Amino acid sequence: MRVRARIWGGDEKELELPEDSTAQDLLERMGIEREAVIVKVNDKICPESEKLSGGDEVLIIPIVTGG
Numbered sequence: 001m002r003v004r005a006r007i008w009g010g011d012e013k014e015l016e017l018p019e020d021s022t023a024q025d026l027l028e029r030m031g032i033e034r035e036a037v038i039v040k041v042n043d044k045i046c047p048e049s050e051k052l053s054g055g056d057e058v059l060i061i062p063i064v065t066g067g
Helices: 023-030
Strands: 002-007 012-016 037-041 057-062
Antiparallel strands (some): 002 012
């Protein structure tokens, strides 16, 4: 299945993933640690266990910390 993924403020990528892939699978494929981001699938914040479907749009928002 194909999904579109975009990192906040960055480029959009279209990725081919196996059926039954989760948001965590997508993050691993992109080399991103789950603890460092918030994931939105089709404009809804979701857990890493969220199943993805073909055509989903995933926005990855880095968590900013510090002072």
